[in-house]
Amino acid sequence: MRLMISYLKPFGRRMLVGLIIKILGTVAELFLPMILAYILDSVIETGRVEIVVGYGLLMILCAAAAAVLNIVANRMAARVSADFSARVRRDLFRRTLYLSARATDRFTIPSLESRITSDTYNVHHFVGMMQRMGVRAPILLVGGMTITLIIDAYLALVMLAILPIIFISVYSVSRRGVPLYTRVQRSVDGMVRVVREDTQGARVIKALSKTDYENRRYDAVNRTLSSDERRAGVIMGIINPVMTLLMNLGICAVIAMSAYRMLRDPTSPSNVIAFIQYFTLISMSMLSMSRIFVMFTKCAASAKRIEEVILTPDEFFVREYGEKCDTGEYITFKNVSFSYRGRRNNLENISFSIKKGESLGVIGATGSGKSTLIRLLLRFYDVDEGQITVGGRDIATYSREELTALFGVALQNDFLFADTVAENIRFGRDISEEDIVRAAKIAEAHTFIIEKEGGYSYRLSQKGTNLSGGQRQRILIARAVAARPDILILDDSSSALDYKTDLALRTSVAESLGDTTLITVAQRVSSVKGCTRILVLDEGRVIGYGTHEYLLENCAEYREISDSQMGGALID
């Protein structure tokens, strides 16, 4: 909450002006019942019509003033809350992009997404409501109380007696209601999950004739959701009747007490009419305050979730670098070990090195640590032990910009977005049209791109679903080579290509490389066998390192993979 308040600070003066305007407007409204009572109690006795009309016009004037002032204040509030949440969301999104991979794993992507969307919305909503109703309601309450105490302290006692009861009942009901609504939200998630799964798995469900089973599974979550919603509705439904009842009983008490007073002292004033009006005003403000209270609990939870992200410390520390030790090797892993969760090592004691312009192939089973190795090199994660150097410098001594400038990367399941083909290749970098076409040609993508409507300005849909798997991979490779990087990383990025296209691609990439260092991660031997060195991984350990020929002779696992893929004995 503290951080959100600091975001509000720059708007302090505007909010103060708005507040004053709002108070003036509310006070003008509070005068109405007072004038009404005055007309009925005192003015009428004078018997002069013009005075009645005069006070009536004064009431209209107050009403008009209240309306104008409230509108102005509401508009100012809208400005403040829009600007406020624009800033919060901007910073939150920015921070989210800069989060370390570890932090992203911890938060999870769906959770980060809902923090940017619904949580900021909740906070925005509350900030707006706070300025509109949050000011009006307490002023109506306090103002109404003060005025009733001034006009008739005796009758005001009723109000003082009833208010705490109203407050306590609203508070206790809402307190019980909030967790119930949290539960409803959870049940909604569960219900949606089943629908989502079943829409995606329609083929399997039909193939296995599991429709009845799925209907039962859905019925269970549907029932839970209904009963949760019912429970919440039944509890929260108490608030309105109880508040109305208490307010009405208050009116009864006021009438009874004033009758009692009149009986004992016939000259005492009758303020009943004004009191009834104030009672209505005050109880309405209580109702708004109870709504604000519910909103606040929601907002506080959301604010906390936003702050968690914004306040996450940056884990990307750049170390000072002492002296450069030039060994002639370009990329070196020295005894690197790493674990995601701190339990089992996902990579253990990895060492290898390659020179500039050479290429490295990484091959191994699912879960053997191939992608982890790439993530460490890109410094998504920091190594637990050992050291990674590029160009003789520990990668921890590179600044973020220096480091990313070295790489061109096509990752597994990579990211395409709704924009033109050209922009998907350019990716916000300063790259000329010619270079984009050159990159597409290297990636064997040029031919299919120009066949699309609009060629390079063909718009991709989200995640590039209007391309085939193989076409997507080729665009990603084009992106990776477009900026002529020092190090090109292809992480399993040609798996969807048939052998023919894969071969053509590998050939053209190899021709265009120059002194670029290439790292290829693959499952196919054919994709790595042309590399200077090949690293064979198994369960996080190196079980083979050398050229294709060397490994065929000396590494049983590599031979096994190769035989299985190459058709082995068949070609002899």
Added chain:
Amino acid sequence: MTDNKRKKGRGGIILRLGGYVVREWYLFIPAVIFTLISNQLALMGPSFSGEAIDAIVRVGGVDVDSVTRNVLSMVICYVLSAILSYAMAVIMVHLSQRIVYKMRRSLFEKLGTLPISFFDTHPTGDIVSRISYDIDTINSTLSHDLVQIMTSIYTVLGSLVFMWHICRPMLLIFVFTVPASILFTRFRAKKVRPLFSARSRKLGELNGYAEEMLTGTRTISAYGKEQVISERFNARNADTMEAYYRAEYYGATMGPSVNFINNLSVSLVAMLGGILYMLSVGGRVEEGTAFFITLGGVAQFVQYSRKFAGPINEFANIIHEFQSAFSAAERVFRIIDEPSEAPDVEDAVPCGEVEGLVELDRVNFSYVAGKPILKDFSVRAEAGKTVAIVGPTGAGKTTVINLLMRFYDPTSGEIRIDGKGTRTLRRRELRSLFTMVLQDTWLFSGTVFDNIAYGKEGATLDEVRAVARAARIDSFIDTLPDGYDTVITDDGINLSKGQRQLITIARAMLSDAPMLILDEATSNVDSRTEIRIQEAMHSLMRGRTCFVIAHRLSTVKDADVILVVQNGTVTECGTHTELLEQGGFYATLYNSQFK
């Protein structure tokens, strides 16, 4: 035809929604009765209070009896009214929950009967938003607005009657203020509504953009483009917030203006009432005439005028709510009215024991008219043999499987199993003849055990363990926190694509169907694991007629027949060695891997 039965337009939707309500009549009728009584009681309150006030300020001292009687009546009215209105609220919660539960159920059960083409053409997000967001909109209208509108109508009419009795001439005030407020709200609404819908649209787009970019955080940070993406996001963000501000800027006038019109009515009542009261006290207006009014009368009139004006102003809002509920209902009904999979033919023959001879006879098929996918496609798969289908993407490989399973029906031509045309069989039975392992592995949020046992009702833990072992996934499952009872969730346990695929392979192994379909079944399993599960795959394929689609030529080369499919027709056909000798497409494809 369903189209003829379906009532078109808004009227039809209202009738159908009404139908849901009417079916719960035993809840709805008490709710209506309670609402009416509770409102009547609440309306009577002020009239008692008016009499009580008159009894207090009466010339000649307080009429104690009258005050006591009236105050007690008030207390009783209000207490009863509160009890009834809570009872009504509880009934309405039950009512709307029953309806919403039924709607969700019929929508979901409808999904189960829809043809695959529906899921191929409707995005998941859209279906999800209909079953959650749209039904929720209907829910809030049913549970809140329906009562609200009944209450409002009653309150308005009731207050009018009471005010009529108190002092007819003062009603003239409303002849002026009511149309003013209605005109104002309508005018405003017309101006504000497009701004609000622009606001929702922009917010939706912004959320979509955030979602899209967040899926790419790794890539964005690998390229160091956080700054660029942030700026793009921020441009949209600023735009959205501006739309918000515009909507709220105009929206901000609504509340205070409506309040103003209410206060205006009260002021006019005070003025006119004051004057009339003065005249009445002065004796210039005879008691019993239309213009006569007491102090209590003025007090009552003020209270009723507030009760009267409030709902009138809310009508505009409620009608808006109703409109959005109707469009939500329309979206829900549209799915419920979708044509289901064509029913099985009436004289469907039972499959009986199946040998497994599968024939496709001059099959033609297209998803979109005019763009044929399969052209005169014929295949004969002898019982127990393996047919492999290879070819470039988009050649129609997966379509063959869609037709075999009758997810789609061919435009012309016939598919036969043991000589019986598949159209003459019951879909359920036909599908149970096949076991499938697809490239898109599908797991649901349940335990690992449930996911494997999914294909065979009543599978035991031992059976599940056995197939998991054969699929080489058992040692991994044992490392999970709860072993086979570990719940698979989207965000919890991280299963790799390969592990998911192994689980679905294990699932298929539990089935004893005579035919097997493998569509890129091992594409995400690395080759070493593939070798290890080879034995299991062989035993899975043994004795069954198999259809295999694969990229990896190592997976298909042992097939009895290999079909090369290009542009919807079979261009090459034969065994691995035969095709290599032919030196066609297959041979080039195969040889390119050694270069």
